[in-house]
Amino acid sequence: MHDNLVLNESLLTQLQQAYARHGQPHRWDEHQTAAFFQHIQAEGTEHWLPSGDGLDYGGFLEYMTSPAANALGPPPPEQDLSWPLGSYFCSSSHNTYLTGDQLASDASTAAYKDVLLRNCRCIEIDVWDGTEHFHDPDNPDSGGFDGRGTRKLGFRARTALKVGTWVLDNCMTTEKAKEEAKEHKARFASLLGVEPRVLHGHTLTKEVPFREVCRAVKEHGFVTSDLPIVVSLEVHCTPPQQDTMVEIMRQEWEGLLLDEPDEPAEVLPSPEAMRNKILVKVKYVPPEGDLTPINTTESDMSDIARDGEPAKKEKPVKITHDLSDMGIYTRAVKYKSMTQKEAEMVGHIFSVSEPKLPGAFDKEASLFFAHNKRHLMRTYPAGTRVDSSNMDPSGHWRRGVQFAALNWQTMDEGMMLNEALFDGSKGYVLKPDGYRGVKLGHEEGGEPMVPHQTLHACSVTVLAAQGLPSESGAGLHPYVSVKLFADPHPLQLMKREPLAGRTEPAEGINPDFGGQTVLFGDVVGVTSELSFLMFQVMNDELGRDPLLGWACIRLDRLRTGYRIVRLFDLENNQTPAALLVKIEMAVQNAGA
Known part of the structure; x- marks a missing residue:
């Protein structure tokens, strides 16, 4: 939303003090106005100093309540979608069918509608043999x-x-x-x-027919974005029911499925070349071999029985050639190492669980990162997250992982980071320099290096908030937690303590925080496209503090100076609530 903000008393008081702090009390002259915009706000004065005669307090308030003062800067007007698929991060969902936790919630087509309309471009379907529904x-x-x-x-x-x-x-x-x-x-x-059904196996989760899920994907998949959808199949079906799966997908997704290329591809196609298409991610079976037992289970939750105790290990399922052949550029291969023969196969995709990723990367870091420049990888939360909580996906993105799949039904820090990365996109974001290979035919330029920046004197001063949600302002004791997700690139072998701070609690739904500062200092080795500043407004209570509102901003879109931070709720809806902060940092590129 880009509507102008209506100010309450708490923000007005702090803005009046800020105006008086940087110039004459009633009207800044031309030099004071220029100094404020150039040195404090780090932006030009063209729009706010058209006549060259300064800026009065009314004009200052007009600026501060406009979208121009939003802490979140606009996305680029156009994104290059012509690079190979492996050159993009893709907004991805795990256990998409679930409406809540992973033990007893329902499977629902509404969950697919929700994530697809929010520009999720990689969804997951767990498929099991059908019962009496057809x-x-x-x-x-x-x-x-x-x-x-x-x-x-x-x-x-x-x-x-x-x-x-x-x-x-x-x-x-x-x-x-x-x-x-x-x-x-x-x-x-x-x-x-x-017909097959969709559910979370070995749990009490309710089921939904596979055909209905396919139909929901067709009806809602390309409403808000025409970029390709990757459907990650976790197959638990016997071969006859796999044949039914293939028949259903061909019926329901007629005209949407990719055609097999006439010649083997040298590189992955681009999102631009696959608009309005569905890619099926399914376990790869070599065409010359017989059906071989392949473990099709990615989620560690398959080892949790209905009573919450470990289940008897599920035997591998045989994948039919007809089903396997539906995976054209997303042929799922079990990851063992980056030296296995499939690692260079165009169109393969490795899957690695959250707990296994750090060790797998550290064992062969350079090969791992190089692989993810050209080939695909999907990661997913640990099976122990039965509450459908999420991992921190930023560490996965920094390792080059394209598909960091999250539980979208849980709006926690992991999903806040996901929203920040893909804000303003249609589900795909081009990786930064150094995270991509080179385009076919452009090899002579070589690969650019990973950009590293240093943030000097990085700090956030929290001034005030307004419109915090509460049935009654009485008893509300809000404070602001500020976190900087800016870990160095994993190939740098640097360690950094978590960067976080918080204010002391204030009072009421329109609290004045009095200019409390969270200081981060100098932060080195930053890739701004994969770093984030997160705000969480919490209520100070006995026990677990409830969240009143949040915002998360990618550093390459973060505006410094006096800024308005618009807050979201746990349903990911923008609320009337807002923070007034002052953000300070000087960004220096490596070698500058």
């Missing part, structure tokens, strides 16, 4: 519908399914026979019209 596109009016557009099996079909399942479950005694029985059951179910 969809009959040729006979939609027959049978009883369950209210979601999905028909249940009739009495005879349901009885036949139960009898056949009972026979296969009770007449097979050996382990080999039991494994064969699973496939027989799936084939029998497919003949009756049973």
Whole structure:
């Protein structure tokens, strides 16, 4: 939102003091105005000094309440989308189907609608063998519908399914026979019209039909962004139900799926070349080989049983060639090392879990980072995050990971950073220099180095806030936590303590913080495109302090000087609340 801010008394008082601090009390002359805009605000005076005769207090307030004084600067008007896919960060979701925690929440197509309309471009679908729900596109009016557009099996079909399942479950005694029985059951179910379902396995999460998820992707996927969608499939289905998956995807995504290229690609295509297309990420099976057991489970949560105890280890699922062939530029390969033969295969994608990423990177850091300049990688939260909390994705981006998948249903610091990186984009952000390879045909220029900057005398002075949410201002004791996410590049082998500070609590919904300063000092080795300043307004209470509002800004879009910070709520909606701060830092490029 870019509407002008209406000021309350707390902000007005601090702005009046700021105006008096930098010039004459009623009207700044031309030199005082120029000094304020150039040295304090680090911007030009063209718009606010058109006649060259200074700036009065009313003009100063007009400036401070306009979008020009927002701490968040505008995104670039145009983004270059012609680089290969591996040259971009992609806004990505983990366990997209869940509406809450990973033990007992519902699976819902509404979750896909929500993230897609927020420009998420990589979603996840966990697919399991179906039960009695199925969809009959040729006979939609027959049978009883369950209210979601999905028909249940009739009495005879349901009885036949139960009898056949009972026979296969009770007449097979050996382990080999039991494994064969699973496939027989799936084939029998497919003949009756049973379709796969989406849920979080081995938990109490509710299910939703796979077809409905595919339909939701088609209906909402390209409403707010026409850039390509990567669908990450976690397949737990038997081969007959995989065949049904392929049929459903081809039906529901007709005209949206990528075609196999006529010739093997030398490099990945660009987002520009794949507008309005869906890429299927699925485990890769070599075409010359037989079906081989491949562990299709990425999420560590598959090892959590319904009672919260560790489950019996799931046996690998055989992926059919028809399903595997749907992965064209996103062929999922199990990561072992950067020297495995698949690491140079155009169109592969490695997946690495949050807890395994640091060790995997440290073991072969240079190869790891070089790989992610040209080839794809997806990371995802640890399976122990049963509350659907999130990792800090910024460390993953600094390692070159394109798809750092997060739980979008939880607005915590991880998602705040994700919102900051992709703000103003349509789900793809071009990596900084040094994080990309070179375009095909432009090799003579070589690869640029990773940019490093130093922030000198970095500080944030918190002046006041207004409009904080509260049923009653009585008993509200807000304070402001300020965090700087600016870790050095991992190849620099530098360590840095977390950079954070907070104010003392103030009072009420329009608190005056009196100019308390959070000092960060000099910060070296910064890549501003991957560094962030985060504000969290908290209420000081016994126990866990609730969040009243937040904002997070990428450093390359952060404006210094006296600035208004517009606050968001836990639903990611901009609120009327705002902070008045003074941001100070001098940015020096390496070698300057």
